[in-house]
Amino acid sequence: MRGGLSCPREAAIFAFCSDPATLEGWRWFACYLSTPKHANLYLAVGTVLLLLAITAPAALAFGFGGAMAARSRIWPVAWIGKGYIAIVRGVPDIAFFLFFVIALDQLLEVIRHRIRCPDWEAAIWQGNDFVVCAAAKLPPGNAPQWVHDVYGFCLAVLTFAIVFGAFAANVLHGAMRAVPRAQIETAEAYGMTRHQIFRRILVPQMWVYALPGLGNLWMVLTKATPLLFLLGVEDIVYWARELGGTANPRFTDYPHGDWRMWYFLALLVFYLGLTRVSELALERVMRRLSRGQATTGGRAAA
Amino acid sequence: MTRLLISAAALAVLAGGALAQDVVRLGTEGAYPPWNFINDQGAVDGFERELGDELCRRAQLTCEWVTNDWDSIIPNLVSGNYDAIMAGMSITEERAQVIAFTQNYTPPDPSAYLALSGDVDLAGGVIAAQTGTIQAGHVAESGAMLVEFATPEEAIAAVRNGEADAVLADRSYLAPIAEADPELRFVGEDVPLGGGVGMGLRQSDNELRATFDAAIQSMKEDGTLNALIEKWDVSSTFE
Amino acid sequence: MSCWQTVQDYALRSLGHGERLLPREGYTLCEQITLIGSGMIWNIYFGAVALFCGFFLAVAVALGKGARSALIRKPSEWFIFVFRGSPLFIQFFFAYFLFLSLKSVHPFFDPFTSAWLGALIVLFLNTAAYSGEIFHGALRSIPKGDVEAADAYGFSGWPRFRRIVWPTMLRLAWPAYTNEAIFLFHATTLVFFSGFPARGQRGDALYYAKFFADKTFNPFVPYPILAAWFILLTLVVIGLFGLVNRRLNRHLPQEARRGLRLRLRLIR
Known part of the structure; x- marks a missing residue:
């Protein structure tokens, strides 16, 4: 039954993998871990790292924009900045993810629909269905699978950046207010403008106050990457669950019991490693920023 | 330059418009053997993979497979992320209010209880089921204590480690598991649920539904569907 | 069925009181708001209990991490590292499997596989680690x-900690700690989403929101309702923490304090 069901086997990485049924010990594991199905898991690890690398600066940019808007003297701008911070911070990120991506996707498609197909007669929402013309579909319906993957990934990055940008905005806003007033007053006494104070005094000094909060936020961001699967991206959690589940000999060459616990252990170790690296980097940055600052940390480092 | 690029891209999209109709994206769960699963090669495999490819061949469509979590499989169809669902989805009135179904490609088949021992209180005990399935709905209404899991795999694990007394799922899904594990056995009577498994489409996609309906009909008539059902042992066959 | 009747039937559904069966058709707005609100009881329970217990452990861990003795410092550092360094989602999954295997060792562990205890323990340890790090960071940022x-006033040891270090630490940590509290309440939605199973369809707010999204196949109603409930909860948390914050900052000049009060009013 087994041979009849599975697809023709592609060339394996190791030569001895040609007949999995006869393998034992480390050879079995070497072959098992190098199946194309496992490659998806390794690829997903790369996806997580890529997501973090793109999202972190994007979220910081959103946060900086949000904090500056919230500080603005023009009240509608301040209102938008504060509203953004309050609303996104108020909603569980998981609910935001479940709902926001579909909404964002549809919004983009409606905009394209309006531009591309101005003479479309039928309604866009037909009962439960959401129908736009083929030219407005994002990505185009005939695009290869990788375009769909990249599009989904970009939506995920945008969602993450918006959610974590709000938290970064809050941290930065707090840090700007934590800069000792005496510093600002001194700058005012020197005749600096509001803009100059912001650029020369406030921003350079706020980082030391913002860094613990931002460091915490980075940890939360890495912690939130398993939520990727809610956004339709097949992430490491999806594959750990899929690969770790009981493998029935009828459907695979490598049958095994319920190994999800071990797969999740591997994920745990992966995340701990990621954290350790981030901690070392943050520690270095903190030490650098604390130098010459009027805090106990600054004294210790000086 | 940018303008030129954009209009070129727009042209490509418009030219592709006619072609776009011919590429049909099929959504599946990929975690429900023998219906659909991911094989060692990392590709979608199973009864529905083979059936779907054959249906597309007969309808002269180019089909592409997409996997999606069971939880969000209907919302993602409705919002247009793929064009059809083939995921062992039973035809129910509840679902038919939101999506359209083709005619069934397997006959209505019973669900069954799987447990560690023969003397389980199916009416008042603790029964596991996958969230959002017709089985979960049935258990909730039967008066038993329902314990829900995200995947069918976890529901069965719950029975193995005593978290639940029994699990209710499609008999065809449970059969190979019961075969492989001598400790697990079927208990109680089978429960007839749903109207067979069909392909789910958007309600506005009448043309595509008619196409697939015709393809399924032709496979029913020449006996290839029954042969496929027997090969993968997913259900009883059509008369 | 009137809306008031629905509230009576479903307001305590998440605890097992009232109507045994969930609604099967119709799914009125009233039902959705009531049931999702009913689920909030679990979110508040998990968040409040974990936050309260976690605060004390967090202070201990923060002081431990700053201790000179390696015997105290190392375990504190490792505790923070393990719980901050791995996603809560995976911790839940693990804890569930761990408690399951412990269950077969001794019947004492039987309640641990239930969400009300098992998930609470994970959340408690998790928030203690995160807040511990925040407090530790605040300790290091105390103005020289x-x-x-x-020192000049002759304070040292316990009185210095009690009068100077402790209040300054809390004051510096408070904004970040408010964030952590909000995060924790949001994280409680993960409990029934992975690992721990819902028994008898008694779940948290997200569980019911997902129930309605599954049944109506329309995410645009239940999730905004869930969001609204959580914004309400968040505002309450911000309000309560803001009161504490005001008390912590009561010695600062009026000019420095006005900004905070204005900000809070705008958020409300």
């Missing part, structure tokens, strides 16, 4: 002048 002034 404050401590020097305390």
Whole structure:
């Protein structure tokens, strides 16, 4: 039954993998871990790292924009900045993810629909269905699978950046207010403008106050990457669950019991490693920023 | 330059418009053997993979497979992320209010209880089921204590480690598991649920539904569907 | 069925009181709001209990991490590292499997596989680690002048900690700690989403929101309702923490305090 069901086997990485049924010990594991199905898991690890690398600066940019808007003297701008911070911070990120991506996707498609197909007669929402013309579909319906993957990934990055940008905005806003007033007053006494104070005094000094909060936020961001699967991206959690589940000999060459616990252990170790690296980097940055600052940390480092 | 690029891209999209109709994206769960699963090669495999490819061949469509979590499989169809669902989805009135179904490609088949021992209180005990399935709905209404899991795999694990007394799922899904594990056995009577498994489409996609309906009909008539059902042992066959 | 009737039937559904069966058709707005609100009881329970218990452990861990003795410092550092360094989602999954295997060792562990205890323990340890790090960071950021002034006044040991270090630490940590509290309440939605199973369809707010999204196949109603409930909860948390914050900052000049009060009013 087994041979009849599975697809023709592609060339394996190791030569001895040609007949999995006869393998034992480390050879079995070497072959098992190098199946194309496992490659998806390794690829997903790369996806997580890529997501973090793109999202972190994007979220910081959103946060900086949000904090500056919230500080603005023009009240509608301040209102938008504060509203953004309050609303996104108020909603569980998981609910935001479940709902926001579909909404964002549809919004983009409606905009394209309006531009591309101005003479479309039928309604866009037909009962439960959401129908736009083929030219407005994002990505185009005939695009290869990788375009769909990249599009989904970009939506995920945008969602993450918006959610974590709000938290970064809050941290930065707090840090700007934590800069000792005496510093600002001194700058005012020197005749600096509001803009100059912001650029020369406030921003350079706020980082030391913002860094613990931002460091915490980075940890939360890495912690939130398993939520990727809610956004339709097949992430490491999806594959750990899929690969770790009981493998029935009828459907695979490598049958095994319920190994999800071990797969999740591997994920745990992966995340701990990621954290350790981030901690070392943050520690270095903190030490650098604390130098010459009027805090106990600054004294210790000086 | 940018303008030129954009209009070129727009042209490509418009030219592709006619072609776009011919590429049909099929959504599946990929975690429900023998219906659909991911094989060692990392590709979608199973009864529905083979059936779907054959249906597309007969309808002269180019089909592409997409996997999606069971939880969000209907919302993602409705919002247009793929064009059809083939995921062992039973035809129910509840679902038919939101999506359209083709005619069934397997006959209505019973669900069954799987447990560690023969003397389980199916009416008042603790029964596991996958969230959002017709089985979960049935258990909730039967008066038993329902314990829900995200995947069918976890529901069965719950029975193995005593978290639940029994699990209710499609008999065809449970059969190979019961075969492989001598400790697990079927208990109680089978429960007839749903109207067979069909392909789910958007309600506005009448043309595509008619196409697939015709393809399924032709496979029913020449006996290839029954042969496929027997090969993968997913259900009883059509008369 | 009137809306008031629905509230009576479903307001305590998440605890097992009232109507045994969930609604099967119709799914009125009233039902959705009531049931999702009913689920909030679990979110508040998990968040409040974990936050309260976690605060004490967090302070202990923060002080432990700053201790000179490696015997105290190392375990604190490792505790923070393990719980901050791995996603809560995976911790839940693990804890569930761990408690399951412990269950077969001794019947004492039987309640641990239930969400009300098992998930609470994970959340408690998790928030203690995160807050511990925040407090530790605040301890390190205490203005040099404050401590020097305390030294000059002859403060040392416990009185210095009690009068100078402790309140300054709380004041510096408070904004980040407010964030952590909000995060924790949001994280409680993960409990029934992975690992721990819902028994008898008694779940948290997200569980019911997902129930309605599954049944109506329309995410645009239940999730905004869930969001609204959580914004309400968040505003309450911000309000309560803001009161504490005001008390912590009561010695600062009026000019410095006005900004905070204005900000809070705008958020409300």
